[in-house]
Amino acid sequence: xxxxxxxxxxxxxxxxxxxxxxxxxxxxxxxxxxxxxxxxxxxxxxxxxxxxxxxxxxxxxxxxxxxxxxxxxxxxxxxxxxxxxxxxxxxxxxxxxxxxxxxxxxxxxxxxxxxxxxxxxxxxxxxxxxxxxxxxxxxxxxxxxxxxxxxxxxxxxxxxxxxxxxxxxxxxxxxxxxxxxxxxxxxxxxxxxxxxxxxxxxxxxxxxxxxxxxxxxxxxxxxxxxxxxxxxxxxxxxx
Numbered sequence: 001x002x003x004x005x006x007x008x009x010x011x012x013x014x015x016x017x018x019x020x021x022x023x024x025x026x027x028x029x030x031x032x033x034x035x036x037x038x039x040x041x042x043x044x045x046x047x048x049x050x051x052x053x054x055x056x057x058x059x060x061x062x063x064x065x066x067x068x069x070x071x072x073x074x075x076x077x078x079x080x081x082x083x084x085x086x087x088x089x090x091x092x093x094x095x096x097x098x099x100x101x102x103x104x105x106x107x108x109x110x111x112x113x114x115x116x117x118x119x120x121x122x123x124x125x126x127x128x129x130x131x132x133x134x135x136x137x138x139x140x141x142x143x144x145x146x147x148x149x150x151x152x153x154x155x156x157x158x159x160x161x162x163x164x165x166x167x168x169x170x171x172x173x174x175x176x177x178x179x180x181x182x183x184x185x186x187x188x189x190x191x192x193x194x195x196x197x198x199x200x201x202x203x204x205x206x207x208x209x210x211x212x213x214x215x216x217x218x219x220x221x222x223x224x225x226x227x228x229x230x231x232x233x234x235x236x237x238x239x
Contacts, residue, residue, distance in 0.1 A: 005031035005058065009040075016045055016060040016203060025061030025203075032056070033118035035125055042146055042153050043214050045207050047187060052112045064206040065189040065198045069152075069177040072170050073197030081163050082170065087133040087140055089171045091227035095123045098130040098142035102156040111156060119155065122146060126221040131172045133164040140164040143172065145184075149214035152176055153185045169196060175230045179219060183209060 003014050005028045019027040027046060031037055033056065041047060041058060050057040074082070081087075099119060103111035122128035127148065133141040141164025143157030152172075159165040176184060186193050189200050201209070219226075 002026060003028050005029065005037075005056075007031070009034045009036035011037075013041065013044055013046055013058065016207070019060045019062070019203075021062065024063070025059040026057060027060050028058045029055045031058075033114060035122055035127070038118065038122060038146075039127065039148060042148055045203065045210070047153070048115070049110055050112070051110055056114075060203060061188060062203050063189065063200050064203060065186040065193055065200055066206065066209070067169075067173060067184040067186060067193075067196075067198050069173040069182055069184055071197060072173045073195065074170055078163060078166055078170065082167055087135055087161075087164055087167050089168060089231065090132045090134065091175075091223040092123075092129055093132050093224060094139060094142075095128070095130040095144060096120060097139050098132060098144050098158070099156075101139065101142065101158045101160065102144065105158045105160075119144065119146075127218075129223050131168045131227075133161075133168045135161055135164070141168055143168050147181070147220075148218050149210075150181045150216045151183055151185060151210050151213050152181055154187065166196065171231070174234070175227055178230050178234055181213075181219075183213065185210075 005011055005013060014028050016027060019025045033048060046058050046060045048056055049059050099116055103116060119128050128144060128146050130142055130144040132139060140161040141159040143154060143165060145152055145154040157165045173184060186198050
């Protein structure tokens with residue numbers, strides 16, 4: 001039986017090495033999605049993931065999927081799409097639109113109304129960010145995640161047009177690398193992420209990797225202007 005998290009947002013999580021092997025990483029259940037608890041979870045290598053018919057479930061997989069932000073894999077075709085400027089990429093311009101599309105386009109709708117509300121709250125507090133790809137006035141793709149210290153924790157992404165989410169991911173990596181944020185946590189490996197350059201590392205390696213980065217100052221608040229300035233100074237189209 002997995003342990004229940006205490007009611008207080010300050011209640012401790014179980015040690016992550018007590019997470020189950022099957023299902024991989026299931027650590028605890030219960031609690032809430034308050035900003036305090038969410039930040040404590042991510043800083044401990046834990047994230048929530050559950051469906052509407054389940055209690056809040058907390059996970060810390062034995063294998064973690066991460067991107068070195070300086071080295072995403074960009075195929076020749078994707079590089080050409082980026083150079084052509086098919087999409088305009090922005091940050092924190094339509095967070096609600098991005099998270100709504102991510103929820104709508106997934107087969108297993110784990111982005112429940114409770115999760116949606118929690119991450120919109122984190123966005124208002126300046127911890128959650130969206131990156132958007134625009135085709136004219138149309139939101140063609142995007143991703144959202146959380147940033148603490150010098151780490152970015154990706155949550156979900158979507159594409160309404162071919163290559164839109166790939167352009168968003170590559171552009172985000174370029175800006176994060178420029179800002180001195182060397183790692184993007186993609187949580188659970190998939191074939192798509194690996195093709196984009198993600199690597200799989202152990203839970204312990206992940207915790208050791210993020211520990212010193214989380215001690216550094218966070219880039220809190222809207223990224224909208226700073227992201228646009230970073231692209232203007234070192235455009236991802238040069239990939």
